[in-house]
Amino acid sequence: MDRKKLNWWLTLLANLGVLGGLVFVGFEIRQNTSQLRADASHSITASVNEMNAGIYADSTLADLVLRGEQNLDALNALDLETEGISDLNFRFVDHIVREFRTKPGLQAFIRGHADAYVGSKELLGQLLSR
Numbered sequence: 847m848d849r850k851k852l853n854w855w856l857t858l859l860a861n862l863g864v865l866g867g868l869v870f871v872g873f874e875i876r877q878n879t880s881q882l883r884a885d886a887s888h889s890i891t892a893s894v895n896e897m898n899a900g901i902y903a904d905s906t907l908a909d910l911v912l913r914g915e916q917n918l919d920a921l922n923a924l925d926l927e928t929e930g931i932s933d934l935n936f937r938f939v940d941h942i943v944r945e946f947r948t949k950p951g952l953q954a955f956i957r958g959h960a961d962a963y964v965g966s967k968e969l970l971g972q973l974l975s976r
Contacts, residue, residue, distance in 0.1 A: 882951060882955075883955070885951070886949075886952055886955040889949045889952055890952065893942055893945050893946065897942060942969065943969075943972050943973060953973065953974065956970070956973055957974055960974065
């Protein structure tokens, strides 16, 4: 009888240990997922900050951006061509795509949230192609 009772208690303790381990693994997975999402968000923000730094490091481009923010209609294709710029984005799209591909996990993150993406559809297509 003592062996049977001891066996029952040991089985109960083992089952509780397994249950506790499963709860711990679930908690760790949730924490890791949250960290991956935060890292992806940080990488995207860092890329946007790099792009903005590139824009404002070039005085001609910065002037065009500021004029465009004040009055978008004041900028036309002729103004941009006289400044030597035919497309404001052409200098940065390749940079963004190149930087994006060096960040592990971002492509999967964007693919998983493509329906919530609010940027340029052409840029999204380039980011997700490969």
